[in-house]
Amino acid sequence: MKCEKLLALLNDYIDGDVQPGICAELEQHLASCNPCHVVVDTVRKTITLYKAGQPYELPPGFRDRLHAELRARWKQSKPGSPSENRG
Numbered sequence: 001m002k003c004e005k006l007l008a009l010l011n012d013y014i015d016g017d018v019q020p021g022i023c024a025e026l027e028q029h030l031a032s033c034n035p036c037h038v039v040v041d042t043v044r045k046t047i048t049l050y051k052a053g054q055p056y057e058l059p060p061g062f063r064d065r066l067h068a069e070l071r072a073r074w075k076q077s078k079p080g081s082p083s084e085n086r087g
């Protein structure tokens, strides 16, 4: 599974609405991909806060922020991307 696919499934996963087989794949990815692990953990906490006060609904732009966050973490964990080779 790729990070992008994990992101696409993230809402369903956190809502407990992912098929068992996919869920296993997803958790396997999380175990080996620290950035995704951190993101899922963060999202879980965020949603818990939201659930406490109002119906479960991700705010507008949340997904975009999530992607931006994930990209930033990828850069941190995988320095030296081929397209950025200034020296």
Ligand SMILES: [Zn+2]
Pocket: 002, 003, 006, 029, 033, 035, 036
């Ligand atoms: Zn990942």
